[in-house]
Amino acid sequence: MANARPGNLKRFYDVNGWLFVAPALILVAAFMFYPIIRSLVLSFFSGRGMMMNFVGFGNIERLWYDAIFWQALTNTLTFLVIQVPVMIVLALILANALNNPRLRFSGLFRTAIFLPCVSSLVAYSILFKSMFATDGIINSTLMAVGLADSPIEWFTDPFWAKVLVILAITWRWTGYNMIFYLAALQNIDRSIYEAARIDGVPSWRRFLHITIPMLKPVILFTTITSTIGTLQLFDEVYNLTEGKGGPANATLTLSLYIYNLTFRFMPNFGYAATVSYVIVLIVAVLSFLQFYAARERA
Amino acid sequence: MDKQKVLGRITGVALSGACVFGATAAFAGEITIWCWDPNFNVAIMKEAGEIYTKSHPDTTFNVVDFAKTDVEQKLQTALASGATNALPDIVLIEDYGAQKYLQSFPGAFAAMDGVVDYDAFAPYKVQLMTVGDKVYGMPFDTGVTGMYYRRDYLEEAGFTPEDMQDITWDRFIEIGRQVEAKTGHKMTTLDLNDGGMTRIMMQSAGSWYFDENGDLNVLDNAALKAALETQAKIAEEGLIYPATGWSDYVNAFTSGNVASVITGVWITGTIKAQEDQSGKWGVAPIPKLDGVDGAGNASNLGGSSWYVLDSSDVKDEAIDFLNEIYAKDTEFYQKILVERGAVGSLLAAREGEAYQEADPFFGGEKVWQKFSDWLNQIPAVDYGIFTNELDVAVTSNLQSLIDGKPVDEVLKAINDQAKFQIQ
Numbered sequence: 180m181a182n183a184r185p186g187n188l189k190r191f192y193d194v195n196g197w198l199f200v201a202p203a204l205i206l207v208a209a210f211m212f213y214p215i216i217r218s219l220v221l222s223f224f225s226g227r228g229m230m231m232n233f234v235g236f237g238n239i240e241r242l243w244y245d246a247i248f249w250q251a252l253t254n255t256l257t258f259l260v261i262q263v264p265v266m267i268v269l270a271l272i273l274a275n276a277l278n279n280p281r282l283r284f285s286g287l288f289r290t291a292i293f294l295p296c297v298s299s300l301v302a303y304s305i306l307f308k309s310m311f312a313t314d315g316i317i318n319s320t321l322m323a324v325g326l327a328d329s330p331i332e333w334f335t336d337p338f339w340a341k342v343l344v345i346l347a348i349t350w351r352w353t354g355y356n357m358i359f360y361l362a363a364l365q366n367i368d369r370s371i372y373e374a375a376r377i378d379g380v381p382s383w384r385r386f387l388h389i390t391i392p393m394l395k396p397v398i399l400f401t402t403i404t405s406t407i408g409t410l411q412l413f414d415e416v417y418n419l420t421e422g423k424g425g426p427a428n429a430t431l432t433l434s435l436y437i438y439n440l441t442f443r444f445m446p447n448f449g450y451a452a453t454v455s456y457v458i459v460l461i462v463a464v465l466s467f468l469q470f471y472a473a474r475e476r477a
Numbered sequence: 478m479d480k481q482k483v484l485g486r487i488t489g490v491a492l493s494g495a496c497v498f499g500a501t502a503a504f505a506g507e508i509t510i511w512c513w514d515p516n517f518n519v520a521i522m523k524e525a526g527e528i529y530t531k532s533h534p535d536t537t538f539n540v541v542d543f544a545k546t547d548v549e550q551k552l553q554t555a556l557a558s559g560a561t562n563a564l565p566d567i568v569l570i571e572d573y574g575a576q577k578y579l580q581s582f583p584g585a586f587a588a589m590d591g592v593v594d595y596d597a598f599a600p601y602k603v604q605l606m607t608v609g610d611k612v613y614g615m616p617f618d619t620g621v622t623g624m625y626y627r628r629d630y631l632e633e634a635g636f637t638p639e640d641m642q643d644i645t646w647d648r649f650i651e652i653g654r655q656v657e658a659k660t661g662h663k664m665t666t667l668d669l670n671d672g673g674m675t676r677i678m679m680q681s682a683g684s685w686y687f688d689e690n691g692d693l694n695v696l697d698n699a700a701l702k703a704a705l706e707t708q709a710k711i712a713e714e715g716l717i718y719p720a721t722g723w724s725d726y727v728n729a730f731t732s733g734n735v736a737s738v739i740t741g742v743w744i745t746g747t748i749k750a751q752e753d754q755s756g757k758w759g760v761a762p763i764p765k766l767d768g769v770d771g772a773g774n775a776s777n778l779g780g781s782s783w784y785v786l787d788s789s790d791v792k793d794e795a796i797d798f799l800n801e802i803y804a805k806d807t808e809f810y811q812k813i814l815v816e817r818g819a820v821g822s823l824l825a826a827r828e829g830e831a832y833q834e835a836d837p838f839f840g841g842e843k844v845w846q847k848f849s850d851w852l853n854q855i856p857a858v859d860y861g862i863f864t865n866e867l868d869v870a871v872t873s874n875l876q877s878l879i880d881g882k883p884v885d886e887v888l889k890a891i892n893d894q895a896k897f898q899i900q
Contacts, residue, residue, distance in 0.1 A: 228581025245897060334721035421722045425670040427873045442550045444866050445577055
C-alpha cells in the first residue's frame with residue numbers, strides 16, 4: 180500500500196495499545212502457540228515417561244505399522260462418513276419443518292431438539308447406557324413391537340456398538356446444527372418463496388432449489404465444525420465404553436487412542452503427540468476439500 | 478508516556494500474576510494425599526491420619542478424593558511436566574501400574590527401604606514395588622481373591638458349602654449348569670471387556686503376561702491359554718450374565734441375579750451393603766485351572782499401595798507416618814478390616830482378634846481367616862510395566878475366541894498386538 184494512513188505507524192508504536200492487548204496475547208502465546216510448537220517438537224521424541232529420546236521420523240514409521248492406530252483411524256472415519264451426513268440432513272429437515280410459520284408450539288419443539296446439546300455429557304452417557312442395556316428400555320421396546328427376536332447386544336457386539344455411538348452423537352448434536360439453519364432460514368427473504376409458489380414450484384423443489392443453495396455457507400460451516408468434532412470424538416466413546424473403546428476396539432477413536440497412549444499405557448508422550456498431529460492433518464485436508472467443493476464458481 | 482510508568486505497569490501485571498501462583502504453594506506440616514474410593518481408601522487414610530495426629534499433633538492431613546483415572550491422569554501429567562508443586566505428598570497407586578510409574582519416572586518416588594521393615598509384608602506385595610535393590614512405597618490392601626456364592630441358590634440346586642471348596646473350573650461349569658436348570662439363575666457374571674478374570678486365572682497358576690526377564694509370555698503361556706479357553710467355555714455354555722461396565726457388574730450380584738461372583742476381597746463391603754441378603758452368602762476359594770502346572774486356588778486381583786513423592790517438602794514426615802501406622806499398628810488393621818473390609822498385607826495384622834471373628838452375613842463363617850490363609854498362598858508374579866497394554870490386547874481378542882477362532886490363532890493375535898504396543 181503506497182499511501183498508508185499516517186496514523187497507522189504511530190498506532191503500532193503506541194505502548195498503551197500493546198498493554199491493552201498484552202494479557203490476551205500472553206495467554207494465547209502461553210496456552211496456544213507454545214503447546215502447538217512444543218507438541219510438534221515432542222512428536223520427534225519417543226520413550227517411556229520422562230525418559231525420551233530423539234527418534235526423528237521414528238514415530239511416523241511406527242504409525243505405519245501400528246494396527247491399533249489404523250483401526251482407530253478407520254473407526255473415526257467410519258463415524259465421520261456415516262454420522263456427519265446423516266446429522267446434517269436431519270438438521271436441515273428439522274430446521275425447515277420448524278421454520279414453518281403455521282406450525283404450532285414451534286418454540287417447544289425447537290427447545291426440545293436443542294436441549295440434548297446443552298445437557299450434561301456424563302448424564303446423557305449414563306442415560307444411554309441404561310437405555311441400551313441388555314434388559315434396557317430400547318431392547319424391550321424393540322422386542323415388544325417385533326423388530327428384534329432377542330436383545331440387541333449394543334455394548335458387546337462390534338457392529339451395534341458403532342451404531343450406538345453414532346446414535347448417541349446424532350442425538351446430541353443434531354439440534355445444535357439445526358439452530359444454525361433456523362437462524363439462517365430467518366434471513367431468507369420470504370418473497371422468494373412466494374414468487375416460487377406463484378410459479379407453481381412444489382414444496383420439495385423449493386426446499387431443494389431455494390433453501391439449500393441459500394443455506395450453502397451455513398451448511399459449509401456446520402459440515403466443517405461437525406467434521407472437526409467427529410474427528411476429535413472422545414467423550415461419548417469414553418463414557419459409553421468405560422474408557423475402553425470396546426468391544427474389541429470397535430469404537431476406539433483416535434482421541435481415545437491418544438488418551439490411552441498418554442495415561443493408560445506406559446506413557447509415551449512423543450508417540451501420542453504424533454497421533455494427535457495426524458488428526459490435525461486430516462482436519463486441515465478435509466476442511467480444505469470442503470471449502471474447495473463449496474467455492475463460488477465464477 | 479515515560480519509561481518508568483510503563484515499567485511500573487508491567488511490574489504490576491507481573492506481581493499480580495505471581496500472587497496467583499504463590500497462593501497455591503503448600504506449607505510444611507500438612508501431608509496431602511491423593512486417593513480414590515471414598516468408602517475405602519479415603520476413609521481408611523483419614524482414619525490413619527487421625528491415629529497419627531494423636532501422637533503428632535503438629536501434623537495435619539489433607540486427604541483428597543479423586544476418581545482413580547483422575548488420580549493417574551493428574552499424577553502422570555504433573556510428573557511429566559516436572560511441575561512438582563502440583564503433586565501431593567502421598568499418592569495411592571494400583572499395583573498393576575506400580576512398576577510403570579517407578580520405571581518411567583525415575584527419581585520421582587522416595588525409596589523407603591532404609592525405614593520400613595519389608596519382611597513384615599506379604600512378599601508379592603514387596604516385589605512389585607522393588608526396582609533394582611531399592612524398595613519404594615508402603616504395601617497396603619491386597620486383592621486376594623475368593624468365590625462369593627449364594628448359599629440359598631446352591632442349596633436349592635442341591636449343593637452344600639462343602640461342594641464349593643477347592644473345585645476346578647470344570648466342576649464350576651458343571652455346578653453352574655445345574656444351578657441354572659434348577660433355579661433359573663446364571664452361575665456368575667463377567668465383563669468380557671475387562672481383563673480382570675484373565676488376570677485372576679493366570680496368577681492363580683503363578684504366571685503372567687511376561688516372564689521373569691520381562692519378555693512377552695503369550696504364545697506358550699499355558700495358564701493364559703487355559704484362562705482364555707475357560708472364559709470362552711463359560712460364555713459359550715451361557716452360564717454368565719454378561720455385564721457391561723462396573724455398575725452393571727455390581728448390579729448383577731447385588732440384585733440377586735447370579736449365584737456367585739469371583740473377584741478380589743475388596744468387594745466384600747459392596748456385597749455386605751445388601752443387608753437383606755445377610756446369611757445368604759458364603760465364601761470359598763476360587764476354582765482351579767484344569768490341567769495347568771502349578772495351578773492353585775489362590776490368586777489376586779487389584780490391590781494398591783501408598784507412595785511418597787520424592788519432591789515433597791514433608792517427605793520424611795510422610796514416610797514416618799506411613800511407617801508408624803501401616804507397618805506397625807496392628808490395631809489399625811483390625812479396625813479397617815471390620816469397618817471397611819480391607820485386608821492389609823502386613824502379615825502380623827492377621828493375628829488380631831478381628832481376623833478370628835465369625836461373620837453372620839456369611840452364614841457364620843470365619844471369612845477373614847480364610848482370606849488371610851489364601852493371601853499366603855498367592856503365587857508371586859512380576860506384573861512388569863505393560864499390564865494395561867496386554868489387558869487391552871486380550872480383551873480385544875477374547876470375543877473372537879468365543880466366536881470360534883482357534884485358541885492358538887487368538888494367542889498369536891494377542892501377541893502381535895502386544896508386541897507392537899510394548900516397544
